[in-house]
Amino acid sequence: MNADIRPIRTPAEQAILASLDAVPAGTDRLADLRRAAARSFEEHGLPHRRVEEWKYTDLRSLMREAVPVAGSAAVAEADARARLLRGVEARRIVIANGAVVPELSDLADLEEGLTLTTLKAAMEAGDEVLSRIGGIVPSRYDASLALNTALSRDGVVITVAPGAKIARPVHVAHVFASAGAAAMYARSLVVVGAGASFTYAESFEGPDGLAYQANSATEFTVGDGAHLDVVRLQEEGASAFHLSTLLFDVGRDSQVHAFTFGLGAAVARTTLYATLSGEDSHVGFNGATLLKGRQHADSTLFLDHQVPGCESRELFKTVLDDNARGVFQGKIVVRQAAQKTDGRMMSRALVLGDEAEMDNKPELEIFADDVQCGHGATCGAIDDELLFYLRARGIPMKEAQSLLVQAFVGEAIETIEHDGLREALVERAEAWLAARA
Amino acid sequence: MPAVQETVDQVRSLDVDQYKYGFFTEIETEKAPKGLTEDTVRFISAKKNEPEWMLEWRLEAFRRWLTMREPDWARVSYPPIDYQDLYYYSAPKRPSELSIDDIDPEILATYAKLGIPLRERDALLGIASGGTKVAVDAVFDSVSVATTFKEELSKAGVIFMPISEAVREHPELVKKYLGSVVPVTDNYFATLNSAVFSDGSFVYVPKGVRCPMELSTYFRINERNTGQFERTLIIADEGAYVSYLEGCTAPQRDENQLHAAVVELVALDDAEIKYSTVQNWYPGDKDGKGGIFNFVTKRGDCRGDRSKISWTQVETGSAITWKYPSCILRGDNSQGEFYSIAISNGRQQVDSGTKMIHLGKNTSSRIISKGIAAGYSDNTYRGLVSAHRKATGARNFTNCDSLLIGDKCGAHTVPYIESKNSSAQFEHEATTSKISDDQLFYCRQRGLDPEEATALIVNGFVKDVLQQLPMEFAVEAQKLIAVSLEGSVG
Numbered sequence: 001m002n003a004d005i006r007p008i009r010t011p012a013e014q015a016i017l018a019s020l021d022a023v024p025a026g027t028d029r030l031a032d033l034r035r036a037a038a039r040s041f042e043e044h045g046l047p048h049r050r051v052e053e054w055k056y057t058d059l060r061s062l063m064r065e066a067v068p069v070a071g072s073a074a075v076a077e078a079d080a081r082a083r084l085l086r087g088v089e090a091r092r093i094v095i096a097n098g099a100v101v102p103e104l105s106d107l108a109d110l111e112e113g114l115t116l117t118t119l120k121a122a123m124e125a126g127d128e129v130l131s132r133i134g135g136i137v138p139s140r141y142d143a144s145l146a147l148n149t150a151l152s153r154d155g156v157v158i159t160v161a162p163g164a165k166i167a168r169p170v171h172v173a174h175v176f177a178s179a180g181a182a183a184m185y186a187r188s189l190v191v192v193g194a195g196a197s198f199t200y201a202e203s204f205e206g207p208d209g210l211a212y213q214a215n216s217a218t219e220f221t222v223g224d225g226a227h228l229d230v231v232r233l234q235e236e237g238a239s240a241f242h243l244s245t246l247l248f249d250v251g252r253d254s255q256v257h258a259f260t261f262g263l264g265a266a267v268a269r270t271t272l273y274a275t276l277s278g279e280d281s282h283v284g285f286n287g288a289t290l291l292k293g294r295q296h297a298d299s300t301l302f303l304d305h306q307v308p309g310c311e312s313r314e315l316f317k318t319v320l321d322d323n324a325r326g327v328f329q330g331k332i333v334v335r336q337a338a339q340k341t342d343g344r345m346m347s348r349a350l351v352l353g354d355e356a357e358m359d360n361k362p363e364l365e366i367f368a369d370d371v372q373c374g375h376g377a378t379c380g381a382i383d384d385e386l387l388f389y390l391r392a393r394g395i396p397m398k399e400a401q402s403l404l405v406q407a408f409v410g411e412a413i414e415t416i417e418h419d420g421l422r423e424a425l426v427e428r429a430e431a432w433l434a435a436r437a
Numbered sequence: 438m439p440a441v442q443e444t445v446d447q448v449r450s451l452d453v454d455q456y457k458y459g460f461f462t463e464i465e466t467e468k469a470p471k472g473l474t475e476d477t478v479r480f481i482s483a484k485k486n487e488p489e490w491m492l493e494w495r496l497e498a499f500r501r502w503l504t505m506r507e508p509d510w511a512r513v514s515y516p517p518i519d520y521q522d523l524y525y526y527s528a529p530k531r532p533s534e535l536s537i538d539d540i541d542p543e544i545l546a547t548y549a550k551l552g553i554p555l556r557e558r559d560a561l562l563g564i565a566s567g568g569t570k571v572a573v574d575a576v577f578d579s580v581s582v583a584t585t586f587k588e589e590l591s592k593a594g595v596i597f598m599p600i601s602e603a604v605r606e607h608p609e610l611v612k613k614y615l616g617s618v619v620p621v622t623d624n625y626f627a628t629l630n631s632a633v634f635s636d637g638s639f640v641y642v643p644k645g646v647r648c649p650m651e652l653s654t655y656f657r658i659n660e661r662n663t664g665q666f667e668r669t670l671i672i673a674d675e676g677a678y679v680s681y682l683e684g685c686t687a688p689q690r691d692e693n694q695l696h697a698a699v700v701e702l703v704a705l706d707d708a709e710i711k712y713s714t715v716q717n718w719y720p721g722d723k724d725g726k727g728g729i730f731n732f733v734t735k736r737g738d739c740r741g742d743r744s745k746i747s748w749t750q751v752e753t754g755s756a757i758t759w760k761y762p763s764c765i766l767r768g769d770n771s772q773g774e775f776y777s778i779a780i781s782n783g784r785q786q787v788d789s790g791t792k793m794i795h796l797g798k799n800t801s802s803r804i805i806s807k808g809i810a811a812g813y814s815d816n817t818y819r820g821l822v823s824a825h826r827k828a829t830g831a832r833n834f835t836n837c838d839s840l841l842i843g844d845k846c847g848a849h850t851v852p853y854i855e856s857k858n859s860s861a862q863f864e865h866e867a868t869t870s871k872i873s874d875d876q877l878f879y880c881r882q883r884g885l886d887p888e889e890a891t892a893l894i895v896n897g898f899v900k901d902v903l904q905q906l907p908m909e910f911a912v913e914a915q916k917l918i919a920v921s922l923e924g925s926v927g
Binding site: 052320336339349351352353354355356357358359360361362363364365366367368369370374375376377378379380381 | 510826839841842843844845846847848849850851852853854855856857858859860861862863864865866867
């Protein structure tokens with residue numbers, strides 16, 4: 001059982017390796033990064049349950065086959081399918097099948113201090129900002145990120161000038177819009193200058209019944225004294241595979257809040273890496289996941305406190321119905337230098353379905369002696385007493401459950417600062433509950 | 438908040454250079470040839486006059502072990518162990534099983550020095566002066582040298598003897614239970630133990646019997662270059678109760694010695710087993726030279742309904758600790774408990790915790806773990822709580838705190854919480870010391886200064902763990918734990 005297992009390559013790995021051949025040659029830094037990522041995938045392949053970070057999301061067995069990389073999408077189709085967050089007043093960019101659709105994207109009349117272009121255009125222009133890509137490197141090989149680095153061709157590149165306060169959020173809508181299953185990769189970069197403030201929203205969606213694969217990675221570089229809000233809504237099709245990575249490098253005295261909301265996909269994994277490299281910053285990473293049927297969703301966080309005096313807060317809520325499986329893994333590392341760190345991580349799961357499963361792994365790794373760190377994890381069914389209280393007041397069972405679930409998830413959603421985005425997410429949670437009843 | 442001075446002093450007094458049990462006893466020994474082959478296994482089996490089935494069992498384990506790989510997932514690092522450079526069997530030459538007077542006086546002196554009386558009359562003297570009666574099985578390197586109060590126990594129907602004797606005298610019990618909790622193939626070190634285990638204690642408490650005294654085993658590694666592989670098997674039959682204590686020490690040497698034990702507990706319907714350990718193996722010197730590698734597999738099986746198994750451990754020794762006393766809660770309404778205090782100093786590495794596996798209905802478990810790291814040490818809590826599909830109504834509460842003294846050490850928490858049943862309710866918390874303002878206010882109002890008030894509250898809090906220990910150990914442990922948990926981190 002402890003024998004060294006080096007299994008033969010699965011069909012999915014073989015297919016992915018074949019698509020890696022298409023990684024274009026080039027001599028610039030990005031081309032080097034891509035080749036290195038492709039090589040690391042060749043070496044390690046898809047992670048399996050013996051790889052600690054993927055213990056509960058065994059990609060090797062979950063990803064039965066890899067689908068070919070998607071071609072470009074028809075504009076009308078992309079437009080019809082990109083429905084999420086439409087009601088929110090925001091600058092909207094549509095990425096269909098991994099490529100920005102200029103016809104549907106609001107790239108003109110940028111606010112002062114905001115620079116917005118596509119990754120493709122930035123590469124063609126040899127934009128200097130691209131040197132930031134690949135700046136945040138996870139300590140361990142991450143298959144999802146490596147594939148994204150090797151295979152992504154487009155995405156958005158946003159720069160917020162120092163001191164600029166951009167009130168209107170930028171919403172990047174990822175949509176899958178092909179008739180057959182395919183894979184799409186998008187890579188985005190957001191650079192927030194010192195003292196600037198910015199709100200970034202991402203949404204992911206696609207048709208039900210199509211086993212397409214979405215892989216996205218977004219890197220955020222947050223300057224000193226800057227303020228960044230990130231809101232993500234993942235509502236992929238019911239048969240889809242969703243892998244995404246968020247990377248943050250946080251400077252001094254800054255504020256970063258990110259909220260990830262997961263409702264969709266057959267299998268979803270979101271990995272968040274945050275490096276706190278400037279003193280006295282505050283970060284808050286919150287999330288909610290609502291799952292039903294046989295859905296599987298994994299939220300994994302790596303928080304690296306490298307410098308003194310930072311504060312981090314995480315609150316993750318998971319609601320599991322039917323046979324769904326939820327995973328939360330969170331790791332807070334406090335380095336020797338990071339004295340006076342204050343870190344708190346909480347994961348709460350509400351299990352509605354008898355066959356549902358929740359796996360929690362909140363981890364702490366602490367090397368500094370003057371810190372306050374804590375984590376908590378709970379998992380259980382709805383409190384009978386609360387249900388009884390509501391039912392005694394004439395509220396039917398399902399409705400009482402809905403109310404309690406809403407309150408449970410609401411606590412996390414409440415942390416979103418932007419009114420429009422918060423309301424949009426509350427509305428999605430209500431729709432999920434309504435579909436259940 | 439950094440640790441308070443009082444705590445720092447207490448932990449300092451346990452530092453690696455303060456090790457008190459590092460002496461070595463000159464004694465004539467008989468050893469198996471160095472190295473590990475099938476012949477070594479046969480040698481040990483023959484030494485023990487074992488029946489054929491036992492030898493077969495060992496050989497099967499040995500063959501299996503050859504195909505396995507050392508686990509590397511724990512947060513510990515050590516140079517590769519050369520399994521061929523060890524003695525797997527070392528025993529004092531003088532026969533000892535006959536009577537206490539035949540034991541080499543050197544050994545008696547050794548145990549006396551460690552504070553363990555092997556003569557019953559000495560033990561009784563201790564009782565006259567206020568102690569309680571404890572039956573001891575003393576294991577010296579590879580063999581059990583003395584077991585006290587055997588007769589008195591057998592009057593109650595309790596079997597307490599070295600496992601090598603039990604293999605011969607109660608084969609039906611050993612056959613039935615040995616390897617039934619920790620299978621031969623369980624893990625690398627357990628498999629190795631299955632092949633070469635030399636001695637250890639065997640306890641059987643029959644139906645409805647409450648064991649009349651505390652049972653204990655005292656392990657001593659003495660010989661150079663030897664590994665100690667003991668095996669303990671405790672069975673509490675329906676409605677029985679037993680409390681068992683275990684202590685360990687070793688001489689100070691600049692080589693690493695391997696200790697790979699297996700402990701199996703079986704609790705049938707309504708039975709209760711309480712297992713306490715004070716582990717004080719030689720931890721190595723200031724620079725991490727020497728010390729015991731403590732790679733131990735301990736597991737209890739709450740096989741019967743309403744059974745209960747409770748683990749309490751105070752860990753201060755060993756260069757490396759790799760140990761996860763676990764409970765399999767198979768019976769309905771069964772309970773598992775784990776109370777642990779692990780203190781690491783110098784270059785010690787601790788990776789310890791527990792597993793609570795809920796299989797039966799309405800099972801409950803409780804985990805209280807406190808880790809204190811000082812010097813250059815690393816202290817990791819690693820634990821699993823899982824509820825399987827049928828574990829309706831499973832409950833768990835976990836609380837782990839850790840404290841760092843100095844900025845060269847590390848404290849880590851790696852809990853795994855897996856729930857496959859919607860009615861299971863799991864709570865895990867790892868937080869800073871939770872002294873409530875109300876409590877502090879209450880104490881201060883009565884004239885205590887903040888330090889005193891804190892100490893009082895913390896002591897009351899730690900008592901939760903302490904009161905789980907039998908009297909004899911509680912005194913010892915009190916000293917270890919008279920440390921404030923002020924400024925602790927999750």
